[in-house]
Amino acid sequence: MATFSGNRGLQMEQPLIFEQGSPDRTAVDLPDVPAVGDRLGGLKRQQPVGLPGLSEPEVVRHYTRLSQKNYCIDSGLYPLGSCTMKHNPRLNEKLARLPGIGDLHPLQPVSTAQGALMIIDACARWLMALTGMPAVAMSPGAGAHGEFVGMAAIRAAHEDRGDARRRVLVPESAHGTNPATAVACGYAVEPIPANRRGRVDIGRLRAALAPDVAAIMVTNPNTCGLFETDILDIAAAAHDVGAYFYCDGANFNAIVGRVRPGDLGVDAMHINLHKTFSTPHGGGGPGSGPVVLSAALAPYAPVPYVVNEGDGLSLVEYAAASDGKPCGRIKGFHGQFGMFVRALAYMMSMGSDGLKQAATDAVINANYVMARLKDVMTPSFDGPCMHEALFDDRFLKGSEITTLDFAKALIDEGYHPMTVYFPLIVPGAMLIEPTETESRQSLDRFIDVMRALAARAVAGDAERFRNAPRFTPRRRLDETSAARHPVLRWRTPAVDRAAE
Amino acid sequence: MRYLPLNDSDRRAMLAAIGVADADALFQDVPAGVLDRPIALPAHQDELSVERAFQRLAALNLAPSSVPCFLGGGLYRHHVPAAVDHLIQRGEFLTAYTPYQPELAQGTLHALFEFQTQVAMLTGMEIANASMYDGATATAEAAMMATRIAKRRRIVVSGGLHPHYGDVVATYARFHGLAVERLAGDWQGIEDAAAAVDGATACVIVQNPDVFGRIHDLTPLAETCHACGILLIAVVTEAVSLGLLRSPGEMGADIVAGEGQSLGNATSFGGPTVGLLAARETFVRQMPGRLAGATRDVDGRRGFVLTLSTREQHIRRDKATSNICTNSGLCALAFSIHVSLLGEAGMRRLAELNHARAVMAAQRLAEIPGVAVCNETFFNEFTVALPCPAAPVVEHMAAAGVLGGVPLSRLFPEDPLMTPLLLVAVTETATDEDIDRLVATLSAALQA
Ligand SMILES: Cc1ncc(COP(=O)(O)O)c(C=O)c1O
Numbered sequence: 001m002a003t004f005s006g007n008r009g010l011q012m013e014q015p016l017i018f019e020q021g022s023p024d025r026t027a028v029d030l031p032d033v034p035a036v037g038d039r040l041g042g043l044k045r046q047q048p049v050g051l052p053g054l055s056e057p058e059v060v061r062h063y064t065r066l067s068q069k070n071y072c073i074d075s076g077l078y079p080l081g082s083c084t085m086k087h088n089p090r091l092n093e094k095l096a097r098l099p100g101i102g103d104l105h106p107l108q109p110v111s112t113a114q115g116a117l118m119i120i121d122a123c124a125r126w127l128m129a130l131t132g133m134p135a136v137a138m139s140p141g142a143g144a145h146g147e148f149v150g151m152a153a154i155r156a157a158h159e160d161r162g163d164a165r166r167r168v169l170v171p172e173s174a175h176g177t178n179p180a181t182a183v184a185c186g187y188a189v190e191p192i193p194a195n196r197r198g199r200v201d202i203g204r205l206r207a208a209l210a211p212d213v214a215a216i217m218v219t220n221p222n223t224c225g226l227f228e229t230d231i232l233d234i235a236a237a238a239h240d241v242g243a244y245f246y247c248d249g250a251n252f253n254a255i256v257g258r259v260r261p262g263d264l265g266v267d268a269m270h271i272n273l274h275k276t277f278s279t280p281h282g283g284g285g286p287g288s289g290p291v292v293l294s295a296a297l298a299p300y301a302p303v304p305y306v307v308n309e310g311d312g313l314s315l316v317e318y319a320a321a322s323d324g325k326p327c328g329r330i331k332g333f334h335g336q337f338g339m340f341v342r343a344l345a346y347m348m349s350m351g352s353d354g355l356k357q358a359a360t361d362a363v364i365n366a367n368y369v370m371a372r373l374k375d376v377m378t379p380s381f382d383g384p385c386m387h388e389a390l391f392d393d394r395f396l397k398g399s400e401i402t403t404l405d406f407a408k409a410l411i412d413e414g415y416h417p418m419t420v421y422f423p424l425i426v427p428g429a430m431l432i433e434p435t436e437t438e439s440r441q442s443l444d445r446f447i448d449v450m451r452a453l454a455a456r457a458v459a460g461d462a463e464r465f466r467n468a469p470r471f472t473p474r475r476r477l478d479e480t481s482a483a484r485h486p487v488l489r490w491r492t493p494a495v496d497r498a499a500e
Numbered sequence: 501m502r503y504l505p506l507n508d509s510d511r512r513a514m515l516a517a518i519g520v521a522d523a524d525a526l527f528q529d530v531p532a533g534v535l536d537r538p539i540a541l542p543a544h545q546d547e548l549s550v551e552r553a554f555q556r557l558a559a560l561n562l563a564p565s566s567v568p569c570f571l572g573g574g575l576y577r578h579h580v581p582a583a584v585d586h587l588i589q590r591g592e593f594l595t596a597y598t599p600y601q602p603e604l605a606q607g608t609l610h611a612l613f614e615f616q617t618q619v620a621m622l623t624g625m626e627i628a629n630a631s632m633y634d635g636a637t638a639t640a641e642a643a644m645m646a647t648r649i650a651k652r653r654r655i656v657v658s659g660g661l662h663p664h665y666g667d668v669v670a671t672y673a674r675f676h677g678l679a680v681e682r683l684a685g686d687w688q689g690i691e692d693a694a695a696a697v698d699g700a701t702a703c704v705i706v707q708n709p710d711v712f713g714r715i716h717d718l719t720p721l722a723e724t725c726h727a728c729g730i731l732l733i734a735v736v737t738e739a740v741s742l743g744l745l746r747s748p749g750e751m752g753a754d755i756v757a758g759e760g761q762s763l764g765n766a767t768s769f770g771g772p773t774v775g776l777l778a779a780r781e782t783f784v785r786q787m788p789g790r791l792a793g794a795t796r797d798v799d800g801r802r803g804f805v806l807t808l809s810t811r812e813q814h815i816r817r818d819k820a821t822s823n824i825c826t827n828s829g830l831c832a833l834a835f836s837i838h839v840s841l842l843g844e845a846g847m848r849r850l851a852e853l854n855h856a857r858a859v860m861a862a863q864r865l866a867e868i869p870g871v872a873v874c875n876e877t878f879f880n881e882f883t884v885a886l887p888c889p890a891a892p893v894v895e896h897m898a899a900a901g902v903l904g905g906v907p908l909s910r911l912f913p914e915d916p917l918m919t920p921l922l923l924v925a926v927t928e929t930a931t932d933e934d935i936d937r938l939v940a941t942l943s944a945a946l947q948a
């Protein structure tokens with residue numbers, strides 16, 4: 001039934017901000033501007049920006065209504081595989097905003113920011129202890145940026161020996177950032193297939209390894225949610241030809257507090273603080289991607305970094321001030337400090353005992369989902385998984401229902417879908433990562449829904465799936481036309497008409 | 501352990517359902533001897549203890565919000581309306597993931613579409629993306645983008661560009677195998693960047709206002725660049741300036757990279773902040789990062805999706821325009837909410853207020869014997885020359901409870917000409933009394 005307003009109960013329609021207000025209104029009262037001459041050199045703006053004006057109540061209502069169109073971890077299970085959507089503690093948010101923390105300026109004298117350097121240093125020490133690695137570069141902005149730094153350090157180390165090398169081996173199951181990063185560091189990417197058990201095919205890896213290989217980039221636990229059983233041999237094989245082992249640490253949550261990547265032969269690994277260490281994803285960011293480094297790669301860490309030499313902490317901001325051979329600078333200032341605060345607060349709250357328990361519970365939860373769904377869906381690989389359970393679309397065969405349809409039906413049931421169509425090596429992949437912050441009751445309800453949906457799918461109720469979602473503020477959106485005729489901003493109706 | 505819902509009886513029941521004797525059986529693929537090696541870290545703590553620990557650490561810092569603060573050099577202290585922080589902490593924004601399932605993320609996507617529009621409007625460009633990590637990485641990505649568009653491999657970097665930005669461009673370029681020509685720190689404002697271009701040049705990167713605070717008319721440089729098939733990349737580190745200055749787009753920039761922290765975001769010791777990236781629409785397929793776009797749902801209603809993802813790593817892998825995945829979504833939202841609160845009139849007024857307060861402070865500082873203001877033009881930040889090295893003066897002032905500015909030797913450690921120069925930023929947060937204290941402590945420090 002259509003309503004007169006277009007709203008449906010709690011689901012409110014909301015126009016764009018540009019379709020509201022009037023230019024003379026504002027939600028920010030500011031004092032009068034003192035009458036002093038200007039020093040703008042005649043370069044004052046002549047055209048209006050084109051922004052709408054609204055009062056504070058209107059702006060607050062606008063964003064509140066927008067927020068109500070979002071699913072979030074606060075409101076429900078968010079089983080996006082590879083993304084580690086765990087609970088984001090609110091203590092962390094409070095601490096990141098304390099005076100003397102949130103208001104610190106990166107260029108205030110270092111003597112006035114000793115507490116800040118201690119936070120960076122403490123966060124670094126926790127990460128080094130948990131990974132069993134001797135060094136960490138703290139400044140990367142997110143996981144992919146950490147990959148860039150790790151691979152840049154690897155290239156710098158090779159170049160230092162006069163042997164830059166040419167190729168980087170990347171398993172086909174890897175996240176897209178891995179090959180993109182290798183290319184950004186000037187390497188050619190060579191894909192390595194997986195074996196039938198969802199692990200790196202070590203025979204194919206060995207065959208591809210040669211003295212022109214700079215590094216292998218292996219995710220562990222991998223993107224199929226499996227621990228790489230041959231990890232020690234993989235590391236040794238890489239090292240035998242003088243290549244480095246870059247580990248994608250996005251899935252560290254499965255093993256944190258229990259397995260130290262340093263014990264597996266890893267030379268560099270980024271850690272997504274916005275996954276394992278509970279900092280919020282914020283609808284796409286910001287993140288933070290510190291990268292731990294072996295002793296051989298540590299000298300190539302980028303500037304700036306904190307040095308703790310007993311008599312106070314200092315900041316090395318320039319290559320010339322470094323006793324290493326920094327690969328450069330990769331970010332404007334000292335890294336995602338606000339995220340270090342949150343991650344450190346989380347690590348201190350959890351402690352080594354709590355982190356170990358978190359990894360264990362994450363693995364129990366994923367295996368529980370696997371155990372209770374494997375008779376109605378098709379698990380892609382045998383044996384226990386780590387923190388995420390991977391299924392594929394074989395159970396949908398003959399139903400004319402796709403993985404995407406199945407995901408959309410889950411939306412109607414009040415759940416965010418699992419990751420779909422990733423990893424690429426599994427056709428119609430469905431990767432479920434419940435995380436340790438879901439209760440058993442919550443998992444049971446989810447599992448019951450998944451079983452019911454699987455049963456309907458097998459029974460041939462294709463309509464339910466193809467028409468889903470039906471209860472969301474918007475139903476399926478036309479992504480093809482969005483890409484074919486991109487509309488990437490609002491324009492005044494007059495400009496829009498002229499363009500047509 | 502307050503973040504963990506399972507208890508021992510849950511675990512036992514679940515392990516039984518899984519069909520294993522204990523949780524260690526689930527870790528059977530971990531090589532022998534590697535599982536559970538001792539890790540020397542403290543045990544878990546209650547919330548109050550953790551909070552106290554952070555309060556102690558915070559107390560070791562001089563909090564810029566508690567003293568007169570004139571720090572700039574890329575990040576700026578502004579008043580952020582209370583509504584911003586309230587709204588971005590709504591769980592629906594804070595604890596959502598990247599909007600890969602658009603039906604469950606219309607809030608984030610709608611807000612990103614508005615953010616992109618605001619950034620395009622403020623910079624005077626046709627389109628903008630959904631954010632980068634920060635201004636420096638946005639600049640480096642803009643340079644990489646320009647080399648792909650121009651199909652040339654040389655980047656010219658103005659001496660007015662923030663040196664950290666120049667360093668990040670140099671790092672990215674080094675690993676991409678591109679050549680970078682960096683002009684010397686141009687504190688006198690005499691540089692002729694056009695003279696540094698040649699047939700191999702893909703782009704020229706200039707900052708406005710530049711790192712010393714000067715305002716430039718980019719029009720002549722843009723004309724020279726365009727005559728040679730070169731792209732002009734304009735960098736803005738103080739987004740508030742866009743409310744009062746002629747926009748980079750109006751002056752002919754092809755790509756604008758910027759730092760958006762000033763609007764909506766805390767300085768947070770340098771991060772997280774929000775990188776802005778705007779460009780001409782014809783370059784869209786070379787743009788890095790996410791883009792939100794408008795479309796229709798099956799019922800014909802307007803809605804939003806992430807689009808043109810064939811540029812991105814998750815689709816294109818080694819052929820992607822960038823490796824970026826996670827960006828600065830929530831900081832972009834904060835930026836956007838602040839801009840929405842300000843509106844046209846507020847944006848203009850905030851910028852005028854910044855400028856006026858900076859003019860007042862510059863006049864007062866110029867009256868101190870031995871102190872000279874170097875800039876003819878500036879927005880809310882300018883360079884002053886002291887009769888002695890600036891770094892110890894800044895330490896002196898900090899000891900007296902005033903964060904008096906950034907010594908340019910910190911940004912240009914290898915250039916002795918920068919030693920006596922002090923970069924002073926004055927925003928709407930500086931009161932008359934703050935300016936009095938700036939003048940008094942600087943005078944006192946010069947006499948010490
Ligand atoms: C396996 C894997 N690698 C790398 C990344 C990239 O990390 P980020 O998004 O923090 O850049 C992700 C996350 O999206 C991931 O899941």
